[in-house]
Amino acid sequence: xxxxxxxxxxxxxxxxxxxxxxxxxxxxxxxxxxxxxxxxxxxxxxxxxxxxxxxxxxxxxxxxxxxxxxxxxxxxxxxxxxxxxxxxxxxxxxxxxxxxxxxxxxxxxxxxxxxxxxxxxxxxxxxxxxxxxxxxxxxxxxxxxxxxxxxxxxxxxxxxxxxxxxxxxxxxxxxxxxxxxxxxxxxxxxxxxxxxxxxxxxxxxxxxxxxxxxxxxxxxxxxxxxxxxxxxxxxxxxxxxxxxxxxxxxxxxxxxxxxxxxxxxxxxxxxxxxxxxxxxxxxxxxxxxxxxxxxxxxxxxxxxxxxxxxxxxxxxxxxxxxxxxxxxxxxxxxxxxxxxxxxxxxxxxxxxxxxxxxxxxxxxxxxxxxxxxxxxxxxxxxxxxxxxxxxxxxxxxxxxxxxxxxxxxxxxxxxxxxxxxxxxxxxxxxx
Amino acid sequence: xxxxxxxxxxxxxxxxxxxxxxxxxxxxxxxxxxxxxxxxxxxxxxxxxxxxxxxxxxxxxxxxxxxxxxxxxxxxxxxxxxxxxxxxxxxxxxxxxxxxxxxxxxxxxxxxxxxxxxxxxxxxxxxxxxxxxxxxxxxxxxxxxxxxxxxxxxxxxxxxxxxxxxxxxxxxxxxxxxxxxxxxxxxxxxxxxxxxxxxxxxxxxxxxxxxxxxxxxxxxxxxxxxxxxxxxxxxxxxxxxxxxxxxxxxxxxxxxxxxxxxxxxxxxxxxxxxxxxxxxxxxxxxxxxxxxxxxxxxxxxxxxxxxxxxxxxxxxxxxxxxxxxxx
Numbered sequence: 001x002x003x004x005x006x007x008x009x010x011x012x013x014x015x016x017x018x019x020x021x022x023x024x025x026x027x028x029x030x031x032x033x034x035x036x037x038x039x040x041x042x043x044x045x046x047x048x049x050x051x052x053x054x055x056x057x058x059x060x061x062x063x064x065x066x067x068x069x070x071x072x073x074x075x076x077x078x079x080x081x082x083x084x085x086x087x088x089x090x091x092x093x094x095x096x097x098x099x100x101x102x103x104x105x106x107x108x109x110x111x112x113x114x115x116x117x118x119x120x121x122x123x124x125x126x127x128x129x130x131x132x133x134x135x136x137x138x139x140x141x142x143x144x145x146x147x148x149x150x151x152x153x154x155x156x157x158x159x160x161x162x163x164x165x166x167x168x169x170x171x172x173x174x175x176x177x178x179x180x181x182x183x184x185x186x187x188x189x190x191x192x193x194x195x196x197x198x199x200x201x202x203x204x205x206x207x208x209x210x211x212x213x214x215x216x217x218x219x220x221x222x223x224x225x226x227x228x229x230x231x232x233x234x235x236x237x238x239x240x241x242x243x244x245x246x247x248x249x250x251x252x253x254x255x256x257x258x259x260x261x262x263x264x265x266x267x268x269x270x271x272x273x274x275x276x277x278x279x280x281x282x283x284x285x286x287x288x289x290x291x292x293x294x295x296x297x298x299x300x301x302x303x304x305x306x307x308x309x310x311x312x313x314x315x316x317x318x319x320x321x322x323x324x325x326x327x328x329x330x331x332x333x334x335x336x337x338x339x340x341x342x343x344x345x346x347x348x349x350x351x352x353x354x355x356x357x358x359x360x361x362x363x364x365x366x367x368x369x370x371x372x373x374x375x376x377x378x379x380x381x382x383x384x385x386x387x388x389x390x391x392x393x394x395x396x397x398x399x400x401x402x403x404x405x406x407x408x409x410x411x412x413x414x415x416x417x418x419x420x421x422x423x424x425x426x427x428x429x430x431x
Numbered sequence: 432x433x434x435x436x437x438x439x440x441x442x443x444x445x446x447x448x449x450x451x452x453x454x455x456x457x458x459x460x461x462x463x464x465x466x467x468x469x470x471x472x473x474x475x476x477x478x479x480x481x482x483x484x485x486x487x488x489x490x491x492x493x494x495x496x497x498x499x500x501x502x503x504x505x506x507x508x509x510x511x512x513x514x515x516x517x518x519x520x521x522x523x524x525x526x527x528x529x530x531x532x533x534x535x536x537x538x539x540x541x542x543x544x545x546x547x548x549x550x551x552x553x554x555x556x557x558x559x560x561x562x563x564x565x566x567x568x569x570x571x572x573x574x575x576x577x578x579x580x581x582x583x584x585x586x587x588x589x590x591x592x593x594x595x596x597x598x599x600x601x602x603x604x605x606x607x608x609x610x611x612x613x614x615x616x617x618x619x620x621x622x623x624x625x626x627x628x629x630x631x632x633x634x635x636x637x638x639x640x641x642x643x644x645x646x647x648x649x650x651x652x653x654x655x656x657x658x659x660x661x662x663x664x665x666x667x668x669x670x671x672x673x674x675x676x677x678x679x680x681x682x683x684x685x686x687x688x689x690x691x692x693x694x695x696x697x698x699x700x701x702x703x704x705x706x707x708x709x710x711x712x713x714x715x716x717x718x719x720x721x722x723x724x725x726x727x728x729x730x731x732x733x734x735x736x737x738x739x740x741x742x743x744x745x746x747x748x749x750x751x752x753x754x755x756x757x758x
Binding site: 201202274 | 576580617643646647
C-alpha cells in the first residue's frame with residue numbers, strides 16, 4: 001500500500017506500550033510508522049501536521065462497540081459508526097456478536113470486516129458468538145469463526161443460563177486459544193431489573209438489579225475457568241465487588257482480564273433521578289463506592305481497558321416509560337473527554353488513561369497493535385487535551401443521538417485520526 | 432447532564448401544574464390540598480345537587496393502561512361533580528405496540544383538545560414521560576404508576592387520618608404488607624414524613640421490603656406484634672395474588688399467620704387506633720373480616736374521601752397555571 005507521507009511534529013508522544021512519554025515527532029510512510037524522533041534521510045512529507053500542545057498516541061482500540069449493521073440499520077450503520085469512531089480517536093472497534101443475523105458464521109464475520117475495510121474509516125474486529133444464535137444451547141463453530149477473523153467469542157447480553165453449556169463453551173474456546181468475553185450477569189438475579197438495586201430504585205419504584213447479579217456470574221466463570229483452561233475477559237464491570245474478585249484472580253495468576261465503560265467511571269445511580277431514559281444503561285450505574293472502585297481498578301491496572309460500550313439508538317428507542325426504553329449510550333465520541341475528565345480530577349494519570357485505550361485493550365486481544373514504533377501500522381490519534389467543546393446533534397457523527405452528554409461542557413478533542421497511515425478524520429477547531 | 436427537577440410538577444408560581452408524586456411537594460401544599468378537599472367533602476355529602484361548575488367546559492381523559500375499577504370510578508365521579516366532560520379510555524398494555532405506541536396514543540388524544548390526563552400505567556415513571564411530552568396547557572394526574580407512586584390515594588389516606596386524628600404530630604403509623612411492590616406505601620411514607628408524623632413503621636417479610644427501606648424514613652419490623660405496639664394508625668396493603676408465585680412468599684396461609692391483621696393482633700395497637708386499607712380487600716389473607724368490618728375500620732370512609740381529594744387536586748391543577756390559549 002502506498003499511502004501519503006506524513007510527519008507529525010511538536011506534539012507530546014504518549015505510547016504506553018513502549019514506555020514513551022516525551023515530545024517527539026513521528027514519520028509515517030506506506031501506511032506504517034517509518035521513524036520516531038529523527039526524520040529519516042530524504043523524508044519529504046506530503047503533509048506536515050504541526051501539533052504543539054497536543055498529544056499524539058496510538059489510535060484507540062475499543063473492546064465493545066455496537067455498530068448495528070447488519071440487521072438494525074435504522075439505528076446505525078458501519079459507515080456512520082466508523083465515522084463516529086475515528087472522530088472519537090478510535091481506529092479499531094470490536095463488534096459484539098448480537099447483530100442480526102448473529103455473528104455465528106464465518107460469512108457474517110467476513111462481511112462486517114470487509115464492509116468496514118471498504119468504507120475505510122475504523123477497522124472492525126468481529127467477536128463471534130459463543131453459542132449458536134446466542135441461544136446458550138449449542139456451541140458455535142468457533143474454529144471457523146476464528147479463521148474468519150473473530151478475535152474472541154462471547155454471548156453478548158445473553159447470559160448462558162445452563163452452566164454445563166457454559167463449561168463446554170469455555171473448554172471448546174480454550175482448545176483453539178480463543179478469548180472468551182463475558183458480560184457477567186446472572187439472568188435470574190437480574191430478573192426484570194432496569195437500574196441499580198439501591199436508594200434510587202427504592203425511591204423511584206423501578207425494579208432493581210442487585211450487585212450480586214454481576215458478582216455471582218463472575219464467581220461462576222472464575223470457578224469454571226480453573227476447570228476449562230479458558231482465557232476470559234470480563235466486559236463492562238459495574239461494581240466494586242467484581243473488581244475485587246478480578247483482582248484476586250489476577251493475583252493468583254489466572255488468565256483473566258476486564259474492562260469498564262467510560263461512562264461507568266463518571267456517573268452513579270443518582271443520575272436516573274427523574275426517569276431520564278438517556279441514563280438507562282446495562283449494567284446499571286451503581287453507587288459512588290462502586291464508581292470509585294472502578295476508577296481505582298483502571299488506575300491500578302486491574303481493569304486493563306476502558307471501552308465505549310457504544311450503543312446507538314433511533315430516537316423512538318428512548319421515547320417511552322423508563323423500563324420500556326432500550327438501554328445504552330451512543331458514546332464513541334465522548335470516551336476521550338470523559339477519560340480526560342478523570343485525569344483532570346486526579347483519579348487517573350494521563351499515561352494510564354491512554355494505556356487503557358491503546359496498549360491495554362491490544363494486550364487483552366493479544367494484538368501487536370496499540371503502539372507507535374518503527375514498522376508498526378500507522379493507526380494514530382492526535383488530540384488537543386485542552387480543547388473545550390459541547391457535543392450536539394450538529395457536530396455528532398454517530399447516527400445515535402442518545403447521549404446524556406449533549407450540552408455538557410467537555411474537555412479534550414481529537415484533531416486527527418490516522419488509520420493505516422491515511423488521515424481519516426480531521427477537526428479544524430470550530431465545533 | 433440533567434439534574435432531577437423536584438419542582439417538575441409545579442409551575443413558576445409554585446402551584447400544582449401536574450400531580451405526579453408526593454416527592455417534591457411541601458407540607459403547605461399537602462395541607463392546602465386537604466383544606467380544599469374539606470370544602471368539597473361538604474358538597475359531596477350534604478348537598479342535594481352534588482355538582483359544582485368549577486371545571487365546566489373542560490375535558491378530562493382517564494387514560495388507564497392498567498385495569499382499575501374503583502380508582503377510575505372515583506376519578507370519573509370527581510370530574511363529573513366538577514362539571515367536566517369525562518372520557519374513559521382503557522388500553523391494555525399488552526395491546527399497545529411498544530416503542531412509540533405510548534407517545535402516539537397520548538398525542539392522538541391530545542389532538543382532540545383535552546385539558547387533563549388522568550394516567551394509570553403499569554410502569555414506574557410513565558406519567559412523568561407523558562407529562563414531559565404534553566402541550567403546555569395540559570395537566571397530568573398520576574393515578575398509579577408501577578411500583579412508584581399513587582399520590583391521590585396517599586392524599587385521601589392523609590385526609591382520612593386528619594379527620595380522625597386531627598393532627599399528624601406524635602402519631603405512630605404502621606404500614607403492613609408488600610412494601611416492595613406498593614406504590615401506595617411509597618406515597619404514604621412520603622406524605623406522612625412531609626406532614627411530620629412521629630414515627631412510620633413498615634412491617635413485612637424481607638422478600639416484600641425494598642433494599643435500604645430505612646432510607647425512606649421508616650423503621651422496619653418483621654414481626655406484627657412488635658410493629659403494631661402502641662400505633663395510632665394501621666395502614667394495610669393489598670397483597671397481589673401473583674406475589675404468591677415466584678418465590679416471594681410460601682403461601683397465603685403462612686402470610687396470614689404472620690402478617691394478617693386479626694382482632695387479637697390489633698390489641699397491640701392503641702385502643703383508639705384506626706385501620707385503613709386502599710382496597711380491594713383480600714379477606715382472610717391480609718386482614719380478617721372482623722377487623723375489616725369492625726369499629727376501628729375506616730376503610731369505607733376512605734373511599735368517600737377519595738372523591739373529595741380528587742376534586743381538590745383536579746381543581747388546583749387546572750386553575751394554577753397560566754393557560755396557553757389553545758383553540
